[in-house]
Amino acid sequence: MSVPVPVSVSVSGSGLLSFPSIQRPHSNPPPKHAALPSTSPEPDTDTNSSSEPNTVKPVKFIYTRASPSIRWPHLKLSQTYPSTQPHFPQNDIFPSKTPPSESPEEESPKPVVNDDDDDEAQEALGRRSKTRVKKMNKLALKRDKNWRERVKYLTDTILALKSEEFVAGVLEERRVQMTPTDFCFVVKWVGQQNWQRALELYECLNLRHWYAPNARMVATILGVLGKANQEALAVEIFARAESSVGDTVQVYNAMMGVYARNGRFSKVKELLDLMRERGCVPDLVSFNTLINARMKSGAMEPNLALQLLNEVRRSGIRPDIITYNTLISACSRESNLEEAVAVFSDMESHRCQPDLWTYNAMISVYGRCARARKAEELFKELESKGFFPDAVTYNSLLYAFSREGNTEKVRDICEEMVKRGFGQDEMTYNTIIHMYGKQGRHDQAMQIYRDMKSSGRNPDAVTYTVLIDSLGKASKVEEAANVMSEMLDAGVKPTLHTYSALICAYAKAGKREEAEETFNCMRRSGIKPDRLAYSVMLDFFLRFNEMKKAMGLYHEMIREGFTPDNGLYEVMMHALVRENMWDVVDRIIRDMEELSGMNPQVISSVLVKGGCYDHAAKMLKVAISNGYELDHEIFLSIMSSYSSSARYSEACELLEFSREHAPNDIQMITEALIIILCKAKKLDAALEEYRSKGELGQFRSCTMYESLIQECIQNELFDVASQIFSDMRFNGVESSECLYQGMVSVYCRMDLPETAHHLLYHAEKNGIILDNDISVYIDIVETYGKLKIWQKAESLVGSLRQRCSKMDRKVWNALIHAYAFSGCYERARAIFNTMMRDGPSPTVDSVNGLLQALIVDRRLNELYVVIQELQDMGLKISKSSILLTLEAFAQAGNLFEVQKIYNGMKAAGYFPTMHVYRIMLRLLCKCKRVRDVETMLCEMEEAGFQPDLQICNSILKLYLGIEDFKSMGIIYQKIQDASLKPDEETYNTLIIMYCRDRRPEEGFSLMNKMRSLGLEPKLDTYRSLITAFNKQRMYEQAEELFEELRSNGYKLDRAFYHLMMKTYRTSGDHRKAENLLAIMKESGIEPTISTMHLLMVSYGKSGQPEEAENVLKNLRTTGVVLDTLPYSSVIDAYLKKGDFKAGIEKLTEMKEAGIEPDHRIWTCFIRAATLSEGTNEAIVLLNALQDAGFDLPIRLLKEKSESLVSEVDQCLERLEPVEDNAAFNLVNALVDLLWAFELRATASWVFQLAIKRSIYRHDIFRVADKDWGADFRKLSAGSALVGLTLWLDHMQDASLQGYPESPKSVVLITGTAEYNMVSLDSTLKACLWEMGSPFLPCKTRQGILVAKAHSLRMWLKDSPFCLDLELKDAPSLPELNSMRLIEGCFIRRGLVPAFKEITEKLEIVSPKKFSKLALLPDDQRSKTIQAYKEGRKEKLEKSKKVVDPKRLKKIRMIRKLKRRKYFREQAIPNAIGKQKTFKPLGAERAP
Structure with missing residues (x-):
């Protein structure tokens, strides 16, 4: 028996346990169940089972996210197989602990177990063992159906080994007969819990002479290492086994899956090309893996998803549901709604039916793109198509509404989710916590966190990371640190994103030492910093001027394969320039070229923004000299940086160099020049360049257009900005979101809300949603309101309400004020009630809009009722609302109500402000309440306020109205003592005071002083001066002032010419009056009957009634319809001269012309009779009136009948509605006549009759009022x-x-x-x-x-x-x-x-x-x-x-x-x- 080889020794050094990465909570992660797995990297028999290494079989997709009984608890499905593992917060799916239910390649009878070595000894002696089962042959072993028991037995045995025990010992015991396929399952099942033991098992099997490794085993171990993020070991095994296993598509797919997990798209592409070179045909799994790798490798390019689909089809393979789900999930991660919709449409057009996974991914992408309503529509469509929503679906929909901050909708979804049998899982709690964190409602977030723990759910790394990130963004660093401590106490290991969130929190709070300590702790815990962590710490060191640490960290970052982004490079350059470390600058530039692969143009852009202008110019010249095609936006941004630093000469030098060496970019150079001129605040020159160089072609730079438009907006040239924007759209240049917002504001300020509204629609049509910036909608609604087009404002808010689940309070307030401008109180009240019912709750601005609607509708008597209703609702009436009410009554001139509100305001503790004093004093001055004004001035000074110029002007007008010129002098002296600068209103009031005081010379001197200060008097002031000169018989000065006005180009109205005609009439210079008539015609003002009347009166005043009669004759020859006015002028001229006979003849002539004498003729004859020398002459004149049909005056002289009283009353009643003060003038003439001829009692009752009929004022004398005035x-x-x-x-x-x-x-x-x-x-x-x-x-x-x-x-x-x-x-x-x-x-x-x-x-x-x-x-x-x-x-x-x-x-x-x-x-x-x-x-x- 061979000795077991300690394979674990060979694994040490690379066997550190790696934890899966977590999506950053502050980057709006999707629900953790919504991410699609890679379909290729799993060397599973579920997808890769094949008896022949080079045979490609159809792949059957198995959804292993959760078991059916978990996903659809309401269906009460029985589980056929063991339950799967809990979901981990990462994009790929971990397989379950127990294997799938599919049979392996070989089946065998019951497993054979070696009990001991005695059996072998007895068998050697020729005796058969009673305890040993007979060993099965290969065929029987393959057919055995109990393979799961064998695999599970061996898996449990290996996992139960102690750290000092080896897998080789288990294999040497050979207690169970195993097929090669069985060993594959053992490696896979062991790898799900301990990848080191799986690798040890694999190595042991390779060293055994009775086991031959196959392609399936290699694919399996590669899958295990890929899931464990052990790319280096996987590459080593793949390279070692490549020659032995041959060109098997499953092995290549497995290795591609390892690379795909880390987004190594280039490596995946190399393997795919290698497969093709070796004659191994890629299958659908290969392409799905390629797609997965591309989607993880970086940001999606436009139309990338459709391009990948077309590439799959070009290879002769039809995309399946996994392909589409992979693409849609990638679009969801990128928040690329347009691409996701395009893929979904392509899927439907190619008759590939979506599944639940597809709907979940689409709901997720809609939620990420702030289209919660659309996500909800898709959720309803999902149910109508026969699919049952699962936990992933609910969490995705929950995330969509949480992203909008719709807490009510989130609560409803949670309730429905629980009713359907889905308990709130970690992802649900994490989403809600994240929502509250974004809203700054950290107390609620912490409460949800506590509820999560009390409900039996264990917060995971994502939970803690979300909390730390939210608290850090709210500058609650201590609370974030406490959460980290709780995380460690709970035994949850912080992830890279957890440490990064805490580091960012410390960085925001400026706590360098704590951030550095956290960063070092992360490295000590075995977690390698990512690009974000390095960037944050590097930025921290640079900003704190820790250059030594910064450069050390930078070199470490480079060694780890990370490079700073352009913004961080800019910060580095700023710091290095500040420290004069130019040698380091040169090295950094080389790193940007060699390591980051940046071209000279981009480097130049970074350098110029970092303050390295000389290096930037050098790099740009290198780029131009080497024939780089200049990028418009980069080039213009470089020029913009030069101009913003006021380096205009250097910018011009670069432009000249560019013009010489890049003649094909003249248009771009022109655009750059325009940008520089805009930055230099030389708008006129920029516009001239823009207009003069327009023939070069259509400008294509968005930056140039934005610079021009922004500069025009700052100079309030809104019409020019609008024209440039029209040119931009005509030339097909796409606008940015910022420019759309600016132009909406421009059109609103131009009072063109319809154009702004259309531009908003155009932006949404182009995919630019401005819902995040609610101010553009508010501007349009407010402009509609100011123009009293509340219907369109209402329509805009209605469309916005359909898109947003929760309306912003400012939008409601803007609509209320739009109604208020038109006095639509009922509509404004309806919106107010909606806010009270549905939220958000009304504010002071809402209440003020409601009151303003009543004020505009002139329903001031209802203000107190509405205020009482609001108080009954629990709303407190603010000071601004009280001031609004006070101003309304002040504008209406209701002094009683204003004083009542003023006293009530002081009693309530609202002390008057300067604005209140202005309102009160302006009203008191208007009502001529002199004593009240003086009292309030004393009160104002006691409160510590000094009258400003506006108040002084009001008081000056008050004293001017009552002609208290001495008090005006005191007020003017106070203005000078207070060092207030008199304005036009002050000077105009003082000049009019001089005129009324018959001191026009001093008024004229003050006018000259006023004009020397650059202030221009009003035309009414000039008119008052001319009138005052006329009254003082200073006709030359009046004429000089009139000629000065004409020579200075003032547009004088007819009243000025009439005034001068009266002046010439008073002076007796009727020739000038006649010449003035010609001047008046030259100025384009046609004389009227009143003008000719003044001319005739002028002739009559000078004793030349014949000339007045000539004017009358000229009027008759011109065909003008005459009335009594011109005749009265001629008759009055003859009567004043004493030629009564001629006057009577003109009266007869007028009657013959068909013109009946009226009050003007009567008044002329009565006045003449009043001034006649004797009674007989007066009677002759009055008899002529009697003959003309008016016998009342002669009867008043001769008769003493009581009936005359009623006749006079009836006559006055007829004359009251007649213009030109007919009744007033007649009474004056009659009383003069009666007084002159000693009929004073009659004059008295005519006088009292005039008072009775309100012809004379009732307060002519006021003895009864204790005034005696x-x-x-x-x-x-x-x-x-x-x-x-x-x-x-x-x-x-x-x-x-x-x-x-x-x-x-x-x-x-x-x-x-x-x-x-x-x-x-x-x-x-x-x-x-x-x-x-x-x-x-x-x-x-x-x-x-x-x-x-x-x-x-x-x-x-x-x-x-x-x-x-x-x-x-x-x-x-x-x-x-x-x-x-x-x-x-x-x-x-x-x-x-x-x-x-x-x-x-x-x-x-x-x-x-x-x-x-x-x-x-x-x-x-x-x-x-x-x-x-x-x-x-x-x-x-x-x-x-x-x-x-x-x-x-x-x-x-x-x-x-x-x-x-x-x-x-x-x-x-x-x-x-x-x-x-x-x-x-x-x-x-x-x-």
Whole structure:
């Protein structure tokens, strides 16, 4: 008996136990059951059983993933064979422990067992042994059906050996008779649990003289070593046995399977070619193995799957279901949906029926590509085709929805899975843990992990790896380290991916020492780092400037056969350049050429991105000189790197070199130049180059187009970006996902949401799904909403909802706001309710959108109801929602609600911000609540806020509206003190203030200052200045400003020309008014009837009614349809000149022309009668009106019938709806007429009738409101005198009764404007000062008279002028008019001499002195005036004499106080708020 050979010694050194690799959890692994096995590398009798070594037999595919009873528990199938092994988390399928049920080549009777050596001794003595079974011959052994017992017996015996025992000892005992096929099964079964013992068995069998090795045995051991990842041993055995076994296809297939497991496609291809050379015909298993190797060797190229199928068909072999499943599974691993669908379609077109494996792989690929809905559809189709889903199916579908983060759907699938009898396995738990990890819900992930352990499922390496990876990505490094400790405590050996995940976690947290220690621990545990681990650690060392360790690790990485990727090479170059290690740079460049196989172009790209510009330029020149065909994208990326580093000169040098040595690439060079110009922010030059070089041909560089478009977007040239994008699409250049997103944003900003929507559809059609970037959908929905096209926004969200199982909250909010822009509250509320019901829960933005919908729909009264409903739902109303409501009421001008919300907000603890103060102050200023504004300013300053320019502008407008110019000056001074820079609004407001204060010169100076700062005044500001110059009779300045506007190219409207026509009319220069008409036509503005009316009024103002009549004649000749307006101009011109006869003739002529007189004609004749000298003249004019059909004025003068009241009321009622203030002007004219001819009681009831009909304001005087103020602006002189008398009468009654109480001072607003050549301010001053009233001019504002209440009450009680304030009609009409119009004053005829004498002889006079002088007789008045002038002269001479300085100071102070009492301050240039010196009555009309 031979001595057993210790074969295990020869195996030592390569016998380290290798653990299967695990898919990285963070790379979205498919369900671990979904990966297809290699069909060729299994040297199994199931697929490779053949009695002849060179005979190819059909292969029958057996699905060994799980037994039928496990896969379909609800069918209650009985197991015929022993159960299979649990699934391991790797792509290939491990065979089960027990062999398949197929018979081997040879069958034999019962096994023969050698009990002991005594049997042989007895047999030698001629006696037959009673205990020994007779040894079977070969034929009987082959036919024996108990071969499984023999194989199992020997397998168990070998596996039960101790470490110091050898397999040779078992073989030497020869207890069981075995056939060569039996030994193959023994090797296979032993190898499933211990590949070292299987190899030892194989070697022992080779050394036995009674055993001859065959091809099947070689294929079997190669399969065992391949599964154990012992490629070197397999290669050695294959090389040693190649000559003895011959050219057997099973052996080649087995060796190809070894290579295929590691993705060694080149080796597989070599073996396939070797087979063909030796005349061994490859079978379908060979090609399936080749396909499997190619799919594992690297990324799939386009149409690779179909190309491999065609190659199989070209070899005369028809692909089977395994071929298709292998390809589809590879597509699933690559997440290549397009290729998978193409293979599936090819499979159906060639009538190869899909099986459950196929459906599982397709569901997996749909899940990987974020098409969960499509995966669900395929799941339903699977059941309709008669297939029963298994655990793999459910796990694949579960993974699809978990990838989308649809927790509800994942929960439903798990429940259905359990109902079908499938318990949640490790893969199920791993998928759910991975989902929660990606969502950052680490507490839930840990809970699932604990549930997994409590349910009896043991977490495997994948579970721990997923947890560590998720925690690491969330920067929870300590928790990740704790999970690693739990993994080690549980006895689960960490895999390469586990260590890599922990190393990446430490790297992200910047913990270099921990990462390095983990890396070293991985190597000590016998796990060789892969490319990722090396890359992470190398990157770590480089970033921490550990150059010595980095270079040592780099060399180790190279020795292990790994090379860094381009990005890591770039990091290395940066670090080496930083350390000036140029010799190492040269060595790295050689490694890139020799080891990585990179061509000079790619090397140049890496170098330039790593900062090695000189080396990069050298390599690029080498590539060009050696005739390399330049790659467009690489070349352009190199140029882009140069330009981003501002190395434009070097880039230009390279371009020149390229132009000289690569003349065929002129277009590419042009593209590179455009990119450089874009990076240099020279967009104009880039666009010029793009447009000028377009004739060279169509540009094909996506990078160039992206650079141009991105630069255009940054410069907000959206139309140019759109045109370039159109050129790009026309030239057939495919857009990137980033460019699609950018262009969608561009079209949205151009308010072209339909175009953006179409572009989104085009991107999806080209396979670019933008669902991951939800912002593009939000932009389109928001743009649709702003344009009030909510229907299309609704449609877009609907289509998005069909694709996504769970809608993003931002999309719902965008749709709510789209509805809000159109005021569709009900639709917005429906979306809000959907969010409340289905999730995600509404946010503050959702609530604000809901409120905004109500605001836009002007349903402010429902805001409080909705807010209460939201609070009842448990939603807290945020500060932004309160501000939105406050702004809504503020825009509506509802001050009461705004103040209520403001006070409630403060009571709730929401302190006002600057924005709130702006809203409040803007509204208060709009409502002219001066005191509230001042109070809020104090509150604002107490809160630590200073008014900004916007608030100051609002306050300036407030004071401008109430004409408080002094306060405006204070505010402007605060603006300067706060170093705020006034803007256009500030300057425009101040200029208008100067204009209203009749200080246009200072306003014009401020305008020049404004323009010097680059700010342009508004046209309204220019209009105000021209109007102010006109009022101050500064016609030249007004004309200069108008000409300046015309010369500067301003487009002036008709109102400007009308304003200048009024200016020329006021100045009496009617020729310029006529010339202005021609200028107006040259500017393209056609004159209207109103324009001609102004021209005629200008002629009438200058006393040339004949010229006005000529204009009227010209209008009639042109065929213009005339109304009463032009006739009223001519008639008014004749009447103002005093030619009553001509005026009456024009009235008759108008009636003959078929034009009935209206309110304009009536008003002209009544005004003329009011200003006529005598009663007879007035009656003549009024009789003419009577003849024309309007007898009301003449009847008011002559009759005293009560029926006149109702007639006047009816007349006013008819005129109220008529434009041009017909009723207002008629009442003014009638009251003036009645006052002039002493029918003042009649004038009083006409006045009160106008108030009753709201023709006049109800608050003309406000004694009953405890204000005692009055506002007579816009009234005629007669109406103002009637109102003044009634007002004084009311105040007298209040003074005598003591109620209502008066304020400290009483204000009378007269205004500064003139109506029909009458100044209301001068008229009322003359009346009041003649009566000796205590009213004095306001010191700060013009057009206002102020009296102290006490003095006013005493005057009303004691003055003889106030003894009888009742308005009465004269018994008969006076012969002469009782009123005269003198220099704008409508005064009593008897006061005219005194008025003239006082205003001519005295320049400045106080109201009290005017009253005294007016009451004196004429001769005494003259003497008094003379004495007053002489006395003033003497005082002036005395003041010039030298006096005591203290006395002089006291005298000056007294004079100053006296001057302040009656006169305003002298105007100071550039002093805002200061007023001009008071002038005597009528002085403002002096030229």
